[in-house]
Amino acid sequence: MxxxxxxxxxxxxxxxxxxxxxxxxxxxxxxxxxxxxxxxxxxxxxxxxxxxxxxxxxxxxxxxxxxxxxxxxxxxxxxxxxxxxxxxxxxxxxxxxxxxxxxxxxxxxxxxxxxxxxxxxxxxxxxxxxxxxxxxxxxxxxxxxxxxxxxxxxxxxxxxxxxxxxxxxxxxxxxxxxxxxxxxxxxxxxxxxxxxxxxxxxxxxxxxxxxxxxxxxxxxxxxxxxxxxxxxxxxxxxxxxxxxxxxxxRGARVYARLAGVGLSADAYHITSPDPEGRGQVAAMRRALAEAGVAHHDVVHVNAHATSTKVGDLTETRSIRSVLGSDTDHVALSATKSMTGHLLGGAGALETIFAVKAVHERLAPPTINVTEPDPELEVPLVRDTPQKLPDGDIAAINNSFGFGGHNVALVVTSA
Amino acid sequence: MAYTDQEVLAGLAEIVSEETGLPTDAVLLEKSFTDDLDIDSLSMMTIVTHAEDKFGVRIPDEDVKNLTTVGDAVTYITGAQA
Incomplete structure (x- = not known):
């Protein structure tokens, strides 16, 4: 043990x-x-x-x-x-x-x-x-x-x-x-x-x-x-x-495991993310390593994605840097399209969404995407929920903050 | 305009009720703020701030410590209006 x-x-x-x-x-x-x-x-x-x-x-x-x-x-x-x-x-x-x-x-x-x-x-x-x-x-x-x-x-x-x-x-x-x-x-x-x-x-x-x-x-x-x-x-x-x-x-009902925590700081700019996404990549890698999760088990990402020109794509490039070709079977959800940005509440609410997604094996949709950005490199869940696979699965919730703070949490099926 | 004892009691009961969640009819003249109504010093100062505002009086800090019961406060406020 x-x-x-x-x-x-x-x-x-x-x-x-x-x-x-x-x-x-x-x-x-x-x-x-x-x-x-x-x-x-x-x-x-x-x-x-x-x-x-x-x-x-x-x-x-x-x-x-x-x-x-x-x-x-x-x-x-x-x-x-x-x-x-x-x-x-x-x-x-x-x-x-x-x-x-x-x-x-x-x-x-x-x-x-x-x-x-x-x-x-x-x-x-x-x-x-x-x-x-x-x-x-x-x-x-x-x-x-x-x-x-x-x-x-x-x-x-x-x-x-x-x-x-x-x-x-x-x-x-x-x-x-x-x-x-x-x-x-x-x-x-x-x-x-x-x-x-x-x-x-x-x-x-x-x-x-x-x-x-x-x-x-x-x-x-x-x-x-x-x-x-x-x-x-x-x-x-x-x-x-x-x-x-x-x-x-105590025989508690378990939704999911919170298996990995990855933290990093960009040390790049007070509000803009590092365009190379180095801090974001480091946070995701650390979280996955701590969770002991293989890249092919990652089936869902709840993106930070706030609906800004620069931020959204920096993150998706970072996801591809981390997961490589395994990115192709990720269901990417940007739930701020529905909730707006809860600032200090956002990372917690989106962790709840990731936990629910893993527990119910259902990735929530991203709304309002009438014409996807051609530079988007991760498969996006649009308009209706997407079924997640059976078996052992993992999800990542990314949260980034002004000041260059990066947090990635890995949620796995219980 | 001067408030009567009854009006001061009713107004004070509303302030105490807002601050503590107690029903207004629990705020009786003989009740002690600390022992009966379980009001701590910060809450007492909040009640004093609202009471000063509502009744247009000044209750200096050195006098607040003498206001043991609701009746003490009513008497003080009624007197301070004069």
């Missing part, structure tokens, strides 16, 4: 632009629905923001959480709590010693609503009106702190930050906590709530958002020749990771 524990996924939870839980979100993804909509506010008129749509979460937190929670938690924490409660219940609310239970929940940007509301309060009404809970609400570790409090997770509570790779890196760190013997069970994921005029204006200023205001649902179109940027999304995804031994001892 190996001294390093195998890590399995036993619980899933999410709140996303496609639904208030995993079942609804997954069903909408398989159906090829878009979560993007025109925003019902006056931000364009008031601030001159050139983008008038986003992918907001489908079920508002005030329909789910108690009023004191709404007042004490930044929206990013609210989303994380909703996803955590679902994941924990989905795992059967495992009985575990708090000292053997860890929590790793990341946000790419943190409690920006609280930060900016606090600044507005200060400027308009002075320091005496500042709410005492402002600091514990805005701190980027607030989501994981509340998760740890709720579940009594005492093995460690961590909030790794790596922009749009944060959610995947959190899950990777959770795997490492179990492998290193620090925990038997870890609740891990990512969250983001940045559909606020300031970050929207800032992303628009960086020229990375799609400007397709007349067609929000068609705006996120990874690999399509007409793609023009990403669609800002929001929400959270959380998984329950468990040592295979712990899961077996």
């Amino acid at each position: 190996s001294s390093v524990p195998d890590v399995v996924v036993t619980g899933l939870g999410a709140t996303t632009p496609l639904g208030g839980d995993v079942a609804t979100t997954w069903a909408a993804a398989l159906a090829g629905e878009s979560g993007a909509r025109t925003l019902e506010n006056d931000w364009a008129e008031t601030y001159g923001i050139p983008v008038t749509f986003a992918a907001q979460i489908k079920v508002a937190p005030d329909q789910v959480l108690a009023r004191p929670e709404l007042k004490r938690m930044d929206p990013s924490t609210q989303y994380a709590m909703i996803a955590t409660r679902e994941a924990w219940a989905d795992a059967g609310s495992p009985e575990v010693d708090g000292e053997r239970l860890g929590a790793v929940v990341s946000s790419g940007i943190g409690g920006i609503w609280t930060t900016l509301d606090g600044w507005d309060t200060l400027r308009e009404r002075g320091a005496r009106r500042m709410l005492p809970m402002t600091v514990p609400m805005l701190m980027p570790n607030s989501p994981v702190a509340y998760v740890s409090l709720e579940l009594g997770a005492q093995a460690g509570a961590h909030a790794l930050v790596s922009a749009c790779a944060s959610g995947a890196e959190a899950i990777g760190y959770g795997v490492d906590m179990i492998r290193s013997g620090r925990a038997d069970v870890v609740v891990a994921g990512g969250t983001e709530a940045t559909i606020h005029p300031m970050p929207m204006a800032a992303f628009a200023a960086s020229r990375t958002l799609s400007l397709r205001n007349d067609d929000p649902q068609g705006a996120s179109r990874p690999y399509d020749v007409q793609r023009d940027g990403f669609v800002l999304g929001e929400g959270a995804g959380v998984v329950v990771l468990e040592s295979a031994e712990h899961a077996a001892a």
Whole structure:
């Protein structure tokens, strides 16, 4: 028996632009629905923001959480709590010693609503009106702190930050906590709530958002020749990771194994990926090596693919560099075409999609690809789900972030 | 406009209920903020901030520690309006 524990996924939870839980979100993804909509506010008129749509979460937190929670938690924490409660219940609310239970929940940007509301309060009404809970609400570790409090997770509570790779890196760190013997069970994921005029204006200023205001649902179109940027999304995804031994001892339902974690940094440019994809390739190779997975067993990749001109193709070239001719039997899915980009929540939600794909042997579609980019080198799942083979299979979830962070997670059939 | 004791109690009960999730009818004059309503210091300061806003009064920090019960707060706020 190996001294390093195998890590399995036993619980899933999410709140996303496609639904208030995993079942609804997954069903909408398989159906090829878009979560993007025109925003019902006056931000364009008031601030001159050139983008008038986003992918907001489908079920508002005030329909789910108690009023004191709404007042004490930044929206990013609210989303994380909703996803955590679902994941924990989905795992059967495992009985575990708090000292053997860890929590790793990341946000790419943190409690920006609280930060900016606090600044507005200060400027308009002075320091005496500042709410005492402002600091514990805005701190980027607030989501994981509340998760740890709720579940009594005492093995460690961590909030790794790596922009749009944060959610995947959190899950990777959770795997490492179990492998290193620090925990038997870890609740891990990512969250983001940045559909606020300031970050929207800032992303628009960086020229990375799609400007397709007349067609929000068609705006996120990874690999399509007409793609023009990403669609800002929001929400959270959380998984329950468990040592295979712990899961077996309690007879837990196992979705899949989280078999490999690959991390790297480009050290190339603050926002652009290394055009040679060296960091992406290194992350995928490390994850596959750690998982001990042969290239021909990789049947599915959930791409980072945000719908930008440069990023989408850099990744597919990297996939081909790693898998070679085995790329030809990969089913590539770009689920941001439906969910928009959840930033710090993206890597977690897309890990959930990869786990569901392996578990149900069904790769979700990529929508809005009317004319595939001729330079796309990986077979793309378009419009309808694609059946994945029987037998031992593996999937890769890629997540990359501003700053040159690369995370590849390998999910294998249980 | 001055608020009556009853109006201050009702307004305070709403603020406490929003902060704690307790029903407003649990916020009675004789209840202790800490012992009965389980309100910690940060929540108490939040309640004070909202109460100052709602009733247009100033409750200095050195006075907050003397507000043991809901009744103490009602008396203080009613008096501070004068």
